Amino acid sequence: MNVIHLPILWLCIHGGFAVQLEVLNQWNLLSFDLPFQYNYEDIRLENTVFTGLEVTTNRLFLATPRLRAGVPATLSTIPRNTPPGSSPVLTAYPNWSMHGALRGNLNCSGLISVYRIRADSCNRLWVLDSGVTSSLDDFTRVCNPKLVIFDLRTDRIVRSIIFPREVLRPSSLLTNLIIDESVQGRCDSAFVYMSDTAAPGLVVYDGVKDQAWRIMHPSFFPDPDFSNYNVDDESFTLMDGIVGLAHSPNLATLYFQPLATDRLFSVPTTALTKGPPVEFEETPVTLVGKKSSQGLGLTISIDEDTLYFSPLAETAVASWNPLTNTQK
Ligand SMILES: *[C@@H]1O[C@H](CO)[C@@H](O)[C@H](O)[C@H]1NC(C)=O
Numbered sequence: 214m215n216v217i218h219l220p221i222l223w224l225c226i227h228g229g230f231a232v233q234l235e236v237l238n239q240w241n242l243l244s245f246d247l248p249f250q251y252n253y254e255d256i257r258l259e260n261t262v263f264t265g266l267e268v269t270t271n272r273l274f275l276a277t278p279r280l281r282a283g284v285p286a287t288l289s290t291i292p293r294n295t296p297p298g299s300s301p302v303l304t305a306y307p308n309w310s311m312h313g314a315l316r317g318n319l320n321c322s323g324l325i326s327v328y329r330i331r332a333d334s335c336n337r338l339w340v341l342d343s344g345v346t347s348s349l350d351d352f353t354r355v356c357n358p359k360l361v362i363f364d365l366r367t368d369r370i371v372r373s374i375i376f377p378r379e380v381l382r383p384s385s386l387l388t389n390l391i392i393d394e395s396v397q398g399r400c401d402s403a404f405v406y407m408s409d410t411a412a413p414g415l416v417v418y419d420g421v422k423d424q425a426w427r428i429m430h431p432s433f434f435p436d437p438d439f440s441n442y443n444v445d446d447e448s449f450t451l452m453d454g455i456v457g458l459a460h461s462p463n464l465a466t467l468y469f470q471p472l473a474t475d476r477l478f479s480v481p482t483t484a485l486t487k488g489p490p491v492e493f494e495e496t497p498v499t500l501v502g503k504k505s506s507q508g509l510g511l512t513i514s515i516d517e518d519t520l521y522f523s524p525l526a527e528t529a530v531a532s533w534n535p536l537t538n539t540q541k
């Protein structure tokens with residue numbers, strides 16, 4: 214039997230490392246620059262929370278998925294460098310006509326429900342639209358999922374990629390994306406790795422071949438023993454699969470975590486980019502370590518390959534370098 218030496222990331226928060234964090238912006242409820250013809254009775258700001266954030270030279274982009282009814286716009290922007298602690302009004306991106314879903318205009322050329330966005334090195338924003346509304350309530354698929362790429366200089370759509378049925382499952386919910394510009398080129402030549410959280414899987418898109426395929430592995434699934442969350446005396450249940458993704462170009466590795474687990478995994482990107490898997494092929498997933506609690510967000514500092522994640526139960530941010538086993 215192989216003995217696996219598994220680093221355990223038990224964070225000791227009470228004796229932990231206290232950092233002074235600076236509040237850039239804060240809101241009790243988000244506010245939007247709604248056009249006058251909108252009916253304020255349709256809007257439910259208590260259902261409008263952001264899950265995705267991207268920072269560009271002059272703007273912050275916020276993705277607010279339609280988890281429940283009443284989300285005004287699913288993607289919006291605020292200026293960067295607003296006064297510390299201020300509550301800027303969100304502007305729908307690129308404009309309100311792309312967000313007709315609130316008013317029942319389920320036009321698939323608009324944006325339906327976006328969880329995360331990423332900028333590439335050509336000053337473009339890749340928007341992953343899940344196409345599903347009220348995913349926490351009745352989970353209604355209104356459009357196929359798609360990637361929409363905006364030129365950030367003009368805020369116009371430069372490309373739209375609609376995924377074929379073969380890479381999806383009836384309950385697919387594409388939530389997160391990584392743009393890998395280190396394999397066969399930048400921007401339009403990139404590979405994109407996307408998490409399917411509700412029908413656990415990874416969807417890989419090859420920008421050169423304009424082709425997508427699906428990767429399956431048991432580690433993408435939620436663990437029922439970790440489907441219950443306790444945060445600050447509140448508790449809830451959520452059986453979400455793979456959602457946190459982080460990419461190291463240096464190590465050619467994709468790190469990932471389902472929400473309902475205490476584990477963190479990795480897979481070499483060569484196993485993802487080589488094309489659609491053949492029947493019975495095993496995806497070489499490695500268990501990287503265990504965390505003190507579940508988590509959604511995952512990112513990496515690409516200079517040192519340090520992972521950053523947020524153990525939900527501790528409402529903390531933790532860092533861990535798998536190469537040196539440094540933890541903070
Ligand atoms: C669908 O959305 C596009 C882009 O947002 C818009 O230009 C078009 O007029 C809309 N069509 C309808 C029928 O609402």
Ligand SMILES: *[C@@H]1O[C@H](CO)[C@@H](O)[C@H](O)[C@H]1NC(C)=O
Pocket residue numbers: 307308310311368369370
């Ligand atoms: C909204 O943005 C889309 C995408 O760039 C564009 O096609 C459409 O013309 C814009 N609509 C308005 C009213 O500006």
